[in-house]
Amino acid sequence: MKALSGHGYVSACHAHRGEMHGEETEPTHYNLYRQHSPHHLDYCFVPVGWRIDDVVVGGERAVGLPRGEVAQ
Amino acid sequence: MRLLSWNCAKALHSKWDPVIDLAPDILVVQEAACPAVLRAKGVPLPDQAQWIGSDKHRGLLVAAFGDYRLRVAETYFPGLHWVLPLEVTGPEAFALFATCDTYTMSRQGDPEAEASDAVITALSRYAELFAGGNAVLAGDLNKNVKFDVRNGTRTSPRP
Numbered sequence: 400m401k402a403l404s405g406h407g408y409v410s411a412c413h414a415h416r417g418e419m420h421g422e423e424t425e426p427t428h429y430n431l432y433r434q435h436s437p438h439h440l441d442y443c444f445v446p447v448g449w450r451i452d453d454v455v456v457g458g459e460r461a462v463g464l465p466r467g468e469v470a471q
Numbered sequence: 472m473r474l475l476s477w478n479c480a481k482a483l484h485s486k487w488d489p490v491i492d493l494a495p496d497i498l499v500v501q502e503a504a505c506p507a508v509l510r511a512k513g514v515p516l517p518d519q520a521q522w523i524g525s526d527k528h529r530g531l532l533v534a535a536f537g538d539y540r541l542r543v544a545e546t547y548f549p550g551l552h553w554v555l556p557l558e559v560t561g562p563e564a565f566a567l568f569a570t571c572d573t574y575t576m577s578r579q580g581d582p583e584a585e586a587s588d589a590v591i592t593a594l595s596r597y598a599e600l601f602a603g604g605n606a607v608l609a610g611d612l613n614k615n616v617k618f619d620v621r622n623g624t625r626t627s628p629r630p
Binding site: 406423 | 609
């Protein structure tokens with residue numbers, strides 16, 4: 400994250416939501432498909448000056464897909 | 472421009488409809504079968520599709536829809552398997568780095584790729600594309616800073 404930040408890129412999700420890395424409110428992945436093991440591991444880094452209209456994490460919609468994978 | 476990234480866990484063929492319902496302009500899918508396998512299973516992939524991987528059932532797929540076009544960057548280094556640099560043209564033009572950093576680095580590739588992770592290596596190898604300030608890096612990085620804090624150098628929840 401630091402390396403990308405140093406090159407002028409930000410995580411679209413974190414920038415749009417004003418969240419800190421490591422303190423994400425929505426997971427993008429459930430380790431071994433276990434609901435009690437949520438993690439935020441998927442990212443989209445964009446130039447710091449780009450306008451970000453919206454960021455959607457799969458959430459319940461994706462959890463309903465086979466085996467509970469989550470999309471970002 | 473709407474970009475969608477998802478690790479499909481090798482089952483894009485059964486998850487294609489909900490993916491398309493999200494109307495992506497650019498689709499980045501980790502652990503996706505190669506286009507030939509997907510099309511054989513009835514997935515109507517667009518013509519604009521790029522895929523890399525050594526396992527035809529588990530690679531990195533990028534597809535573009537509408538007026539968007541994809542071209543593999545001239546500076547693509549195949550030894551760094553899990554970062555695919557693409558030139559995207561269309562309503563928006565930018566460099567796209569699709570990634571699926573699962574530690575599966577090429578043993579035949581750049582020594583740097585084995586000594587570091589894919590994204591860090593890509594930042595160095597593709598410095599010119601990143602330096603343009605018009606790039607996007609999207610995918611499953613398999614990392615979170617909370618693992619850095621908890622485990623020192625370990626950056627994955629996997630043992």
